Amino acid sequence: MSQSVKSVVILGAGAWGTALAKLAAINGNQVHLWSRQGSQSLVSVLENAHIVLSAISMQGVRDVASVVQSSPVSPETIFVTATKGLEPKTTYTPSQIWQEIFPNHPVVVLSGPNLSQEIVRELPAATVVASKNINAAQSVQLVFSSSRFRVYTNPDPVGVELGGTLKNVIAIAAGVCDGLNLGTNAKAALVTRGLTEIVRIGKNLGAKTETFYGLSGLGDLLATCNSPLSRNYQLGYQLAHGKTLKEILASLPGTAEGVNTCRVLMEIAQQRSIAIPISEQVYQLLEGEVTPQQALDQLMLRDIKPEFDDFPKEQMW
Ligand SMILES: NC(=O)c1ccc[n+]([C@@H]2O[C@H](COP(=O)([O-])OP(=O)(O)OC[C@H]3O[C@@H](n4cnc5c(N)ncnc54)[C@H](O)[C@@H]3O)[C@@H](O)[C@H]2O)c1
Numbered sequence: 001m002s003q004s005v006k007s008v009v010i011l012g013a014g015a016w017g018t019a020l021a022k023l024a025a026i027n028g029n030q031v032h033l034w035s036r037q038g039s040q041s042l043v044s045v046l047e048n049a050h051i052v053l054s055a056i057s058m059q060g061v062r063d064v065a066s067v068v069q070s071s072p073v074s075p076e077t078i079f080v081t082a083t084k085g086l087e088p089k090t091t092y093t094p095s096q097i098w099q100e101i102f103p104n105h106p107v108v109v110l111s112g113p114n115l116s117q118e119i120v121r122e123l124p125a126a127t128v129v130a131s132k133n134i135n136a137a138q139s140v141q142l143v144f145s146s147s148r149f150r151v152y153t154n155p156d157p158v159g160v161e162l163g164g165t166l167k168n169v170i171a172i173a174a175g176v177c178d179g180l181n182l183g184t185n186a187k188a189a190l191v192t193r194g195l196t197e198i199v200r201i202g203k204n205l206g207a208k209t210e211t212f213y214g215l216s217g218l219g220d221l222l223a224t225c226n227s228p229l230s231r232n233y234q235l236g237y238q239l240a241h242g243k244t245l246k247e248i249l250a251s252l253p254g255t256a257e258g259v260n261t262c263r264v265l266m267e268i269a270q271q272r273s274i275a276i277p278i279s280e281q282v283y284q285l286l287e288g289e290v291t292p293q294q295a296l297d298q299l300m301l302r303d304i305k306p307e308f309d310d311f312p313k314e315q316m317w
């Protein structure tokens with residue numbers, strides 16, 4: 001694959017930032033991995049950057065974006081966000097924060113079934129880069145594509161971002177399901193109905209339904225709900241084994257964004273009257289209002305209903 005060498009700055013040297021820095025470096029790009037604990041100043045690494053990719057956990061995104069705003073950045077710089085979360089105060093996605101702060105720059109979302117521990121082992125994986133600016137998405141595609149990492153473009157950044165973000169809540173539920181040994185049928189039902197909740201919220205927020213059936217939606221949902229490498233899945237699994245949220249968070253390696261996302265998601269669903277029963281039980285579980293068994297009972301004993309919300313009546317029977 002031929003491409004011109006790009007100067008790529010990765011913000012956040014956690015698990016995902018480090019894996020992405022490795023992928024960009026494999027292709028011969030000039031990569032600077034910036035961490036708040038490191039010795040390099042943000043201003044010095046941002047100079048001449050073609051691409052600035054944020055792999056900061058949600059809680060730090062606005063602070064870091066504001067510091068970047070006060071640094072000299074080329075007018076051509078493309079911002080890429082790889083964070084999977086929602087901002088509590090505004091309910092914004094990370095790309096909405098970057099776009100608000102940098103209204104004249106292209107913003108690209110990078111999201112997919114990407115467990116970082118597999119990617120650093122160079123196991124094959126695929127992802128999606130989504131933007132309203134196709135040229136920017138294609139530039140980012142070239143920077144990260146390799147024989148081990150297949151990158152697709154997509155024109156629906158909100159859908160790609162919400163798929164990666166909302167699946168973390170369902171992954172917590174999947175961990176609970178496996179932790180309680182509920183079986184394969186239960187897991188299939190949970191993941192499928194979880195996807196229905198993600199589509200309901202996503203459509204309401206302006207995303208395209210098809211996006212949720214792609215890599216960044218269903219793909220990431222399957223990866224995260226089936227792997228003990230997922231921190232969100234692990235969190236649910238340990239809740240099912242009787243640990244408290246506080247105990248789990250104290251020993252979990254890295255960030256489980258699903259905890260914060262679930263709280264913001266409940267606010268969005270309530271404001272917009274969207275039914276998300278699985279996510280609601282995850283919320284109550286995280287708040288300590290129900291036990292895993294009570295959450296399961298509440299889901300199974302809901303009123304019976306048709307499978308789909310919006311089948312035209314004449315096609316029903
Ligand atoms: N690890 C994965 O497999 C993976 C894959 C895809 C997406 N993600 C997403 O990427 C994001 C980061 O995940 P991670 O696994 O690297 O988490 P992590 O906990 O390993 O790293 C988070 C990074 O954010 C930095 N950070 C947090 N607050 C900050 C602040 N206020 N200022 C500066 N830096 C700050 C931390 O120093 C750290 O470098 C999350 O939103 C996660 O959902 C992770």
Ligand SMILES: O=P(O)(O)OC[C@H](O)CO
Binds near residue numbers: 113115171223229256
């Ligand atoms: O470890 P998790 O649960 O944050 O999942 C990591 C990625 O989002 C998987 O694509």
